[in-house]
Amino acid sequence: MGQAEQCLPRGVTIRKNKTGDTLIITFTYKGVLCREPFSRLEVNNKNIKYADRLLGEIQNKIEKGTFIYTDYFPKSPKLSLFGNVRRGRAIIDYLTEYLKICKTRNLSPSTLDGYKKCFTALSDLHKLPVTDLTPAILKNWIMQRQTALKTIRNRLSFLRSALDEAVTDGLISINPVGLVTASRYQSERGEHESEYIVDPLNPDEVTALLQAAGNQQWENLFRFALHTGMRSSELCALRWTDIDFIGKTAYIISASVSGVVKGTKTKAGKRKIELDEQALSALSSQKLFTFFRGEYVFEDPKTGEAWAGADAIRKKAWVPTLRKAGIRYRNPYQTRHTYATRHISRGANLFWLAGQMGHKGPEMLFRHYGSYLEEYDGNTGRQSSSQNGS
Incomplete structure (x- = not known):
């Protein structure tokens, strides 16, 4: 010894x-x-x-x-x-681990929801062992996507952050996501076409929607949305104190995302909008339900609480009403497109319309509503029809 x-x-x-x-x-x-x-x-x-x-x-x-x-x-x-890292760990293991890390960082609910969507969108790669992921596989995955380039970049960013943990664990020496550039392998369609389709409701569909709502509070919400162009998240956060009945205006200062009320997404989103007669009519009808009971204008009738967000409106009110009315499915954001295209067809001042919708300028209108602007006559003043909401 x-x-x-x-x-x-x-x-x-x-x-x-x-x-x-x-x-x-x-x-x-x-x-x-x-x-x-x-x-x-x-x-x-x-x-x-x-x-x-x-x-x-x-x-x-x-x-x-x-x-x-x-x-x-x-x-x-x-x-x-x-960490108990084994060579056979799959990509889904690290995606799951990174989601848990994000939750402990107290990120906003909307950010976490976005990460969860990225998690689902990466399902084609879930079962692949981390050690088998190569730039060539990622290149092929990018080329097969049918979404906008920005969306692809967001998903790759989430994947890259998750696989940084695999580098930390010593399972891989280099993160392969950092070796690829999405714009090199995605067609121009992915960069210039939005995955969101402008598909407004026609006048007959609007009438059918409001008649089929059944619940008066749903009808008030839909009517107000169609005549203000507000986003669903903004409708959820609208307070009675934001309404000026004398001036016939509403102040948009906040939005509700995943049940959390916060400021609007952009500075342009914080704005004052004009209310036509149809919007004011919806508010007058809604007064009976929430004016003296709570601070928020619109609520979920089943819970008596303010709508938690756009998804809650879609699932609980929008989808059942479309089915009852026999209207082809579109998501609730189409009320905003319906508002925009209606005013464009009337020759509304595009700078005014951009301000009403919370855009910095009319460039966004040209981007989304180019085909509807072909007949735009260049009128720089608001048409009287935009005042009465008929």
């Missing part, structure tokens, strides 16, 4: 215990000094040489960035620091 102790290689030590001696190897991993015992190995020259060879193998893998702690020490307390 004495001879063995004198010949110990560097990094290999012997711990003396009452019940016997234990071989220990020592190395540094990710800046942490690690000591791992071989409690089942008898201390002899043969096992000392084995420990030395194993230590060399570990140090070599650490240098190459391929060392997986749990492959060598599956029961080590050090796993609480380095």
Whole structure:
């Protein structure tokens, strides 16, 4: 035994215990000094040489960035620091892990909802082992997307952040997402066409929608949306104190996303809009339900609480009403497009219309409603019909 102790290689030590001696190897991993015992190995020259060879193998893998702690020490307390990472971990494991990390960072509900959508959109890659993901696979995935380039970039950003954890764990040495550029592999259609289709309701459909609403509060909400062009998130956050009945205007200062009321998305979104007779009629009818009971104008009749967000309106009120009316499905945002195209067809001043809708200028109108603007006669004044909402 004495001879063995004198010949110990560097990094290999012997711990003396009452019940016997234990071989220990020592190395540094990710800046942490690690000591791992071989409690089942008898201390002899043969096992000392084995420990030395194993230590060399570990140090070599650490240098190459391929060392997986749990492959060598599956029961080590050090796993609480380095994670129980196995070579077979799939991309879905890291996406799930990153979602949990985001929740602990107290990100806004809307941001988390966006990340959850990215999670679902990456389903084609879920089962792929992290170590098998290559730039070539990502290139092929990008080329198969039918969504806008901005959307693809958002999803890749989420994937890149998730796989940064795999780099931290030592499972991969380079994040492959950082090696690809989405714009190189996506067609111009993905960059210039919005995945959102402008598909407004025609006059007959508007009439059928309002008649089929059934619930008076739903009808009030739909009528007001169609005659103000407000976003669903803005409708959910609209307070009675935001309404000026004398001036026939409404002040849009906040939006409700996933049940959280906050400021509008952009500075242009904070605005004063004019209310036509139809919008004022909807408010007058809605007074009976919420004016003296709460601060918010529109509520979910089933809960008596303000609408939590656009998705709640879509599921609970919009979809059932479309089905009852026999109207082809579009999402609630089409009320905003219906408002815009109606005013464009009447030759409304585009600068005025952009301000009403919360855009910085008419450029957004040209981008989304180009086909409707072909007959625009350049009139710079509001038509009287835009005043009465007929």
